[in-house]
């Protein structure tokens with residue numbers, strides 16, 4: 773009989789336990805059943821910056837431009853289904869963690885397009901970059917729609933420090949749509965937070981990198 777079987781047999785028969793004299797008894801009592809607990813663990817991204825936008829706006833393309841991450845880019849909505857975090861590095865060794873969050877659609881706060889599972893990642897970002905697509909007719913409304921979804925999900929979520937990126941300025945109406953957008957933000961005194969870029973051609977992405985750095989410093993001062 774091997775040792776494991778012998779101990780099991782003894783467990784059910786004897787109640788003798790170790791004492792200060794008999795430190796290694798050959799017999800043992802049967803133990804009570806161990807505790808069992810079912811845990812459900814949820815992964816939430818924690819990042820300095822979250823990229824928030826409609827599907828296809830160019831969030832993953834942007835993350836590829838400014839960081840070491842290589843998320844998949846494709847010309848169809850919901851290419852990204854899980855957040856990717858990339859690290860943006862600066863010459864003085866400052867690092868920023870930027871999360872590419874899957875696309876949010878209207879009704880996301882009601883779980884449309886798996887919205888709830890995507891919105892939960894936004895909660896764990898210290899600041900946000902709203903990525904708007906200026907190549908589509910709805911460009912003027914996108915920011916309003918995105919902020920609405922965030923605030924419906926959690927009141928005040930859209931109020932964290934943020935920047936607005938107008939992506940795809942290289943496209944047909946891109947430049948004129950950007951001008952329209954800028955005029956709108958100028959009239960609100962928010963012009964400083966808008967940056968027109970092309971993630972495809974890496975245009976103005978360095979300006980964005982510098983703005984992200986300023987945002988990080990601003991957050992640092994506040995905390």
Ligand SMILES: Nc1nc2c(ncn2[C@@H]2O[C@H](COP(=O)(O)OP(=O)(O)OP(=O)(O)O)[C@@H](O)[C@H]2O)c(=O)[nH]1
Nearest residue numbers: 828829830831832833846850851852875970971972
């Ligand atoms: N012309 C142009 N196309 C772009 C630009 N940025 C991204 N695209 C294209 O837009 C499409 C979608 O880009 P993605 O980066 O995958 O968009 P996404 O926001 O990550 O999309 P989801 O993951 O579906 O939410 C791809 O075909 C990109 O090549 C840009 O600045 N200009």
Ligand SMILES: [Mg+2]
Nearest residue numbers: 831832851852
């Ligand atoms: Mg993507």
